Amino acid sequence: MKIRIRKILFICLCSLTSLLVSGQDTGDERTGQAGASELLINPWAQSSGLSGSNTASTRGLESSFLNVAGLTGIEGTELIFSHASWFADISINAFGFGQKIGDTGVMSLAIMSLDFGDIERTTNENPDGGIGTFSPQFMNIALSYAKKFTYNMSAGITVKMISESAAELSANGLALDAGVHYETGKKGQAKFGITLKNIGPRMAFNGDGDDVTVTGLNGYDMTMEIRSAAFELPSLLNIGAAYDFYVNDMFRITCSETFVSNSFSKDQFLTGLEVSWKEMVTLRSGYSYESGIFDDFDSGRTTAFKGFSAGFTVELPVSDDTNFGLDYSYRPADPLQSVHTFGARIIL
Numbered sequence: 001m002k003i004r005i006r007k008i009l010f011i012c013l014c015s016l017t018s019l020l021v022s023g024q025d026t027g028d029e030r031t032g033q034a035g036a037s038e039l040l041i042n043p044w045a046q047s048s049g050l051s052g053s054n055t056a057s058t059r060g061l062e063s064s065f066l067n068v069a070g071l072t073g074i075e076g077t078e079l080i081f082s083h084a085s086w087f088a089d090i091s092i093n094a095f096g097f098g099q100k101i102g103d104t105g106v107m108s109l110a111i112m113s114l115d116f117g118d119i120e121r122t123t124n125e126n127p128d129g130g131i132g133t134f135s136p137q138f139m140n141i142a143l144s145y146a147k148k149f150t151y152n153m154s155a156g157i158t159v160k161m162i163s164e165s166a167a168e169l170s171a172n173g174l175a176l177d178a179g180v181h182y183e184t185g186k187k188g189q190a191k192f193g194i195t196l197k198n199i200g201p202r203m204a205f206n207g208d209g210d211d212v213t214v215t216g217l218n219g220y221d222m223t224m225e226i227r228s229a230a231f232e233l234p235s236l237l238n239i240g241a242a243y244d245f246y247v248n249d250m251f252r253i254t255c256s257e258t259f260v261s262n263s264f265s266k267d268q269f270l271t272g273l274e275v276s277w278k279e280m281v282t283l284r285s286g287y288s289y290e291s292g293i294f295d296d297f298d299s300g301r302t303t304a305f306k307g308f309s310a311g312f313t314v315e316l317p318v319s320d321d322t323n324f325g326l327d328y329s330y331r332p333a334d335p336l337q338s339v340h341t342f343g344a345r346i347i348l
Helices: 001-023 045-049 070-074
Strands: 077-086 092-102 106-114 138-149 154-168 169-184 192-199 212-213 220-225 234-246 251-262 270-277 281-290 308-319 322-332 339-347
Touching: 045 281, 045 322, 045 339, 070 106, 070 138, 070 169, 070 192, 092 322, 138 169, 212 251, 308 339
Parallel strands: none
Antiparallel strands: 077 092, 077 339, 092 106, 106 138, 138 154, 154 169, 169 192, 192 234, 212 220, 234 251, 251 270, 270 281, 281 308, 308 322, 322 339
């Protein structure tokens, strides 16, 4: 029965993969046609230090973003908090909670919010402002479930609720993620992961913020609504592999690689290297490559991130069954400011 379930999951995911990949050739030409780009932001410190290359090796609560199947790495309860200073003084705060259910299941809840601060209101009549401010708020809530079907294979699914609001306008939507994780070897050192992300219906902004008042020929004011066009979600496919090398049972060296097939932007190759001493002190670095990455913005580069990301984790036991960890990652950017992410986790 377990073998049959594993085959069904594999066939279903491969079918979805082929459907998504078939539309990737024009991804670069469609840049800018998708919205809800906050779904592409990794708020967690560990995986962002690897540039997101650990699709195959991610385990624990951070897996809810990269590959939900990795949630089965939670053996009890895990809580995680993170804060990132994004471009243009945007603050990103995230919280996650994961709980093992039964012998093989794990559920998690993750919340990410973006705070843009106060922005000056301007109109055609008041281009310099002076008429107040508004504060956009973006939030994603992800509810995930993953199950370990065999010793080697796990699978999971995430339902994400998307909320965006700005200046009397709002948009709400739903998206689905699905992932599979497979490992083999005496210590599970060879890993493979595949995930589909941000699959869902189109979204559109609604509200009074797009209303325009004009004076008609009869001298009366009329209010007209300028309808906003619906936009697609930034769907993508991740295919990753990783391998662990162990040295004297004290050091773990993990090499990871992920291919990202984006529907609305350039495809990426993500590479990561992680070195851990007794799983207590971990250093990591990653690199994200895409076409035109070495060019200037004027000559073809379409991403602000450029260069090697880096990060570290210090995780120590505070009691027999409780660990506490601190995470940090650095992502260089040009010409925008680089991104620093700080995180804390409690494992019970």
